[in-house]
Amino acid sequence: MLRFSKKADYALIAMKHLALRGDQAASAREIAEQYGIPVELMAKVLQRLARRDLLVSHQGTRGGYKLSRSPRLMSVADVIQAIDGPVTVTACSTQDDQCEQYATCNVRDPLWRIKERILTALGTCTIAELASDAPEPVHPPGTQSATWHPSA
Amino acid sequence: MLRFSKKADYALIAMKHLALRGDQAASAREIAEQYGIPVELMAKVLQRLARRDLLVSHQGTRGGYKLSRSPRLMSVADVIQAIDGPVTVTACSTQDDQCEQYATCNVRDPLWRIKERILTALGTCTIAELASDAPEPVHPPGTQSATWHPSA
DNA sequence: TCGAATTCCGACCGGTATTGTCTTATTTTA
DNA sequence: TAAAATAAGACAATACCGGTCGGAATTCGA
Numbered sequence: 001m002l003r004f005s006k007k008a009d010y011a012l013i014a015m016k017h018l019a020l021r022g023d024q025a026a027s028a029r030e031i032a033e034q035y036g037i038p039v040e041l042m043a044k045v046l047q048r049l050a051r052r053d054l055l056v057s058h059q060g061t062r063g064g065y066k067l068s069r070s071p072r073l074m075s076v077a078d079v080i081q082a083i084d085g086p087v088t089v090t091a092c093s094t095q096d097d098q099c100e101q102y103a104t105c106n107v108r109d110p111l112w113r114i115k116e117r118i119l120t121a122l123g124t125c126t127i128a129e130l131a132s133d134a135p136e137p138v139h140p141p142g143t144q145s146a147t148w149h150p151s152a
Numbered sequence: 153m154l155r156f157s158k159k160a161d162y163a164l165i166a167m168k169h170l171a172l173r174g175d176q177a178a179s180a181r182e183i184a185e186q187y188g189i190p191v192e193l194m195a196k197v198l199q200r201l202a203r204r205d206l207l208v209s210h211q212g213t214r215g216g217y218k219l220s221r222s223p224r225l226m227s228v229a230d231v232i233q234a235i236d237g238p239v240t241v242t243a244c245s246t247q248d249d250q251c252e253q254y255a256t257c258n259v260r261d262p263l264w265r266i267k268e269r270i271l272t273a274l275g276t277c278t279i280a281e282l283a284s285d286a287p288e289p290v291h292p293p294g295t296q297s298a299t300w301h302p303s304a
Numbered sequence: 305t306c307g308a309a310t311t312c313c314g315a316c317c318g319g320t321a322t323t324g325t326c327t328t329a330t331t332t333t334a
Numbered sequence: 335t336a337a338a339a340t341a342a343g344a345c346a347a348t349a350c351c352g353g354t355c356g357g358a359a360t361t362c363g364a
Contacts (some may be wrong), residue, residue, distance in 0.1 A: 002154060002232070002239050002270070004263075006323070009242055012259045027339065035256045038324060047341065060332025061338045076266065084153045090161055104187045107164045110282050111156075114228065117273040118154070121266060130262050153321095158352065193353060199312060212361025215308045249328065 008083045010045050012130065015079055019071040019131035020057070025064030045083065052082035059107035071131055076093050086123070100149040160235045162189050162197050164282065167231055170207070171223040177216030197235065204234035223283055229274035239274070241267040265279035 003022045014031050032042035039092050050057040054074060067074070081087060091099040092108050099105070166183050184194035198217050202209040207217045220224070233239060243251040244260050252258070274290060 001236050002156065003239065003243075004241055005153065005321095006243075009253075009259070009263075012263070013253070013257065016258050029339080035253055035258070037253065040326080042326060043340075044227070044324095044342090049165075050340090057340060058332085059338095059340045061329075061336095062333060063331085063339045065340090080154070085153050089154065089156055091155075091158075101187055101189070105165065106168050106187070107161070107282055110277065110285055111164070114273060114277055118257050121269040121273060125262065125266055131257055132180075133262055163312060181310085190353060192355080195311075196313090196353095202311085210361085211309095211311045211359075214362060215360085217311090217312050 004080065005084050007041070007045050008080050010035075011049060011079050011083045012044065012076065013037070014046060014065075015049070015054070015067070015071075015127050016130045018065060018067050019127050021066075023066065025062075025066045027064040030064070046092070049079070049082055054078060054082055065121060067127075071127035074127045075123045076127070077119060077123045079127070080122060087115065087119055089118065105134060135139070155234050159193070160232050160244050162183075162194060163201060163231050163235045164228065165189070166194065166198060167201070167206070167219070167223075167226070167279050168282045170217060171279050173218075175218065176216075177210060177218045179216040182216070192292050201231070201234055205247045206230060206234055206263065219279075223279035227275045228277045228279070228282070229271055231279070232274060239267065239271055241270065258290075 013035055017031055017034070018026060021036045027104075028046050029039050031037070031046075032039040046057070048054060050065065053068055053080040056068045057063070057065050077087070090111050092102055092105060092111075102108075165187055169183055169186070170178060178200050180195040181187070181191050181197075184191040200208070200209060201207045202217065205220055208220045209215070209217050229239070242260075242263050244254055244257060244263075254260075
């Protein structure tokens with residue numbers, strides 16, 4: 001399978017929506033209703049994105065969420081990781097693991113390399129690209145990634 | 153998360169083991185015990201790999217499994233898909249889906265593109281590469297994939 | 305010819321993670 | 335002050351996955 005979680009899907013939908021909204025804030029309810037997503041769940045997703053500094057929240061009657069920075073400086077990888085935690089292809093992908101087969105595993109290193117490649121695939125797709133729904137001009141592989149934004 | 157299933161991990165471990173074995177067959181029990189994997193589960197994994205024509209099985213007392221073709225002609229993607237079915241990043245990745253948000257989803261196409269990139273990442277890593285545990289010389293992206301083997 | 309080793313196949317169970325709901329508190333604006 | 339919104343945590347429902355079990359069918363060797 002190798003699926004994203006539904007929360008991650010919802011997060012990407014919301015991020016694209018907010019990117020298209022420009023500087024105008026949108027509430028959880030508004031987004032949720034537009035895409036047929038349970039309101040409370042959407043709210044939670046947005047909260048987590050805000051805590052991870054991908055969104056800026058504003059409480060109160062006319063409140064809502066806005067992107068914290070230009071969508072060109074945020075990648076799909078950023079969103080996924082904000083919601084689901086670090087991308088780990090196998091249990092052993094993180095160093096401090098309790099994988100049963102750690103000692104005898106014979107494919108750990110190659111899979112770790114694959115994980116890296118997946119990560120750069122996710123990292124080179126920006127939210128801006130999501131919003132425009134057009135592939136960016138092809139980077140020379142590994143040259144530039146929106147995941148590595150110089151300053152927060 | 154974005155994890156492989158454990159069955160897929162076991163499958164890759166077994167494939168590498170068999171690749172290193174060369175032409176000598178290995179039984180499910182033998183592999184399972186060597187890597188600390190439950191025997192019945194390992195057996196199931198191998199059965200599925202055999203049914204998908206990645207392995208050749210031989211029943212009976214001195215039976216076991218062998219690779220069906222050169223490990224250079226099988227990719228990690230082949231193994232993953234044999235075990236877990238087609239790689240689908242989202243529910244909507246397959247055309248005939250019952251995703252709730254299908255009608256209103258705004259990120260379907262870009263995510264489909266990401267799926268393609270992940271698939272080529274998995275497709276360009278061969279079982280032979282797993283076995284040697286050395287990265288192949290970098291392909292020009294998309295040029296050649298072990299997934300597209302000309303003849304069975 | 306018999307028995308042991310092995311692949312094959314389906315059903316089933318249990319735990320865990322994920323999804324989704326509910327409730328309450330807090331903040332802000334009109 | 336009331337309404338609208340975020341913030342946060344508890345909790346139920348459910349789906350999925352890892353693992354187990356039992357019973358065939360097949361093959362080899364003694």
